[in-house]
Ligand code: NDP
């Protein structure tokens with residue numbers, strides 16, 4: 001197995017996050033490969049790490065001063081064994097091919113776990129929406145779509161949101177797609193409610209991560225009521241994770257953004273969360289303002305020289321990393337455990353570094369890896385696609401109960417797959433194995449394509 005990891009590293013040495021994601025999956029599926037020689041004979045590992053197609057393109061646009069700006073656009077069409085490519089678009093200055101390949105790779109297995117017919121993809125740009133006017137964001141999105149439209153479609157590739165891409169961006173992208181194609185179809189998910197979007201899609205990733213946590217807790221006869229929770233991020237996933245935690249009687253004491261984090265010892269309530277939603281989604285301000293507004297909160301700025309993140313160093317029971325990749329290193333993982341945390345549910349993609357994951361597994365805490373715990377978002381995207389095909393809209397309760405059932409099923413699938421391979425209680429192994437088997441069996445059925 002080291003072989004394929006070495007091949008990937010040699011071929012694209014600079015794609016560190018991709019190496020990390022491939023290593024993590026390949027290590028846990030080793031027993032499956034050993035018991036099923038057909039997978040190695042059919043060169044399944046080699047085929048999985050090579051995207052079916054990578055699209056890279058220039059995105060020129062004019063800023064409000066009339067200056068020409070040029071960004072880079074990407075779409076990674078990773079694997080279509082189970083359905084059309086499906087996965088979000090990320091707009092963030094850190095975006096590069098390696099980051100999007102890691103996200104697309106993770107998406108393939110995540111989507112397989114959802115029980116819905118979706119392949120895996122991811123895309124985005126190194127464009128930074130922060131500090132841009134609505135008109136600048138619109139012109140950028142239009143330019144981005146004026147190339148992407150020829151590669152996507154409701155039965156081919158269906159993008160959605162991720163970091164830096166929310167309702168506003170999906171609206172501008174959809175408008176341009178519709179104009180260029182002269183077709184009103186479900187080509188993107190996360191659409192506005194009154195033009196084809198699904199109820200519960202904005203909430204789905206955060207709610208799903210909490211439902212997954214509740215399932216994990218139930219295996220130890222515990223619930224979220226009264227639990228103190230650390231949440232990172234303050235965007236889409238963090239906001240709705242917090243909302244569901246409050247509703248279930250938990251106490252959320254932290255939120256963050258890329259400048260720092262707030263610790264509110266009295267916990268967030270519905271009114272404070274509403275303040276955060278307006279601050280982040282409407283005013284597009286910084287989380288530090290929360291501590292100016294509420295006296296019970298303290299803001300701590302990011303210290304780029306620090307060897308750990310102080311957000312993870314508070315007394316708590318549960319942690320919900322919901323910002324970005326590699327936000328929990330080994331020291332943070334140890335701090336979490338020393339502070340009493342016994343459950344981690346990953347709302348973000350790959351937020352825990354490999355040696356941090358090892359600590360969680362050694363300590364036998366309830367560790368829900370992103371590809372299982374945050375699959376609620378893409379699941380409701382799948383339900384949005386279904387509703388678009390039927391030209392019908394389901395009620396809030398209908399979508400929420402389907403989401404709950406999907407998260408319950410993913411949890412059960414992870415538990416069963418881990419047990420089958422002698423790794424009881426290891427959700428990481430369970431998620432990787434179950435996702436892998438579903439995708440690669442479909443690949444084998446479909447021949448060498
Ligand atoms: P948003 O853009 O809504 O929010 C992202 C949040 O994370 C912001 O608070 C942002 O702070 C912070 N953040 C982003 N990059 C960094 C960084 N490099 N360092 C520190 N903080 C950072 O994105 P989402 O909430 O949608 O996404 C959060 C995570 O969840 C990502 O890992 C994403 O891949 C994952 N995810 C999202 C899904 C979805 O449906 N949206 C589905 C499944 C997973 P700032 O405002 O300063 O940039």
Ligand code: 2IT
Pocket residue numbers: 086087088089107110158159160161162189349374375377378379381
């Ligand atoms: O990482 C993810 O699963 C997402 N950003 C959501 C993808 C989607 O197609 O809804």
